Amino acid sequence: MSRLAIEYGTHERVREVVDRLTYCAEHVSVEFDGWEEPHVKGPGLYFAVVADRDFGAYADPMGDNRWPRESCTTVFDEEAFISAVGPVSVGQDGGIVVSVDGEIEEQMVRFRDLGTRSGESELVDDVSYEPWMGSRHMSAIETSVRPEVVATVTLSEETGRVSVFRDGEAESMRRHEIGGEWRAE
Template sequence: MDDLRIAYEDHDGVQELIDCLTHTLESISLSFDRWNDQYVKGPGMYIAIVTGPSVANFADPMGRNRWPTDDCRDVCMDLQNFFETAQDVAMTRDGALVVSVDGVVQEQLVRFTDLMPGELEAIDPADAEYEDWMGARHMSALDTSRRKNVVSTLTLSEETGRVTIFEGGSFETYKRTELGGEWNPQAYS
């Protein structure tokens, strides 16, 4: 059966989608200028890229928290529109955004459920450690990235502006000062 499996994690179109999402989260982080203000919450976001028609087996709806699909239904079709919509959602709504591997956005924002005992048994205890900087959103994204039909999860920390990409239980994380390279004025101050 594995010979017939599509390797979405290596697919050029899916990698482009991950790049578009990463760029969007970085841009949202860099465009917010009040990270150091006391009592101010920055934009936060949690995104999961999934295969298959539904996440109902491991996600619950987050009430009335919805992505405005009338404004933006596809990630890469109009990246500026996606950025503007994501920027608003990151400041006003809670829950994870579900995006299919073709870039189509699900309207309902969700809360991913914890891994089940059978899923936990497949994880090496050494790989199950969380980093000290991880909050609930990041721990959930790490665990969710281990699920069979989840290609990748991404987070934007509302406390620090950190952007993290999770895949298969591992991750790459970038502090706000590391985002945007030479175009980030914070990187060289």
């Protein structure tokens, strides 16, 4: 590895990007009051923090689903980010691509299953699914093992659970666990 290579998983600024996505997903979960109602679909989110701009090699556009870049371009514009994420979580579908510098891509995507590109078949062995995982979470854990992806963050539209996936490992908080004492790594 080159001496100029950046270890994104431990880089302070990149960790802040992942934290901002996580806390924003938690905010959306806590703000929604209908989780206990039968047959109610709540807000859902799927963020992927990527270390390359060529994510098209493993992602396809999700139709007309777009992040509102005219009002929010980065996770570091807190007010604009919180304002944009609410409507996106209920009105859009697909993964939201965030670069390691916090810039948010406009086109929302569907990440391809592992093994669709050459050399990916061994990555499947790094993935272990949990019984609580739905399709969004299964996609997020698979996407998290790609070398270009630093982390993925999801908000379950069924339960309000917020999960962070890194290298095929899940760190998940059920809705009733969100909003406790400040958590610092």
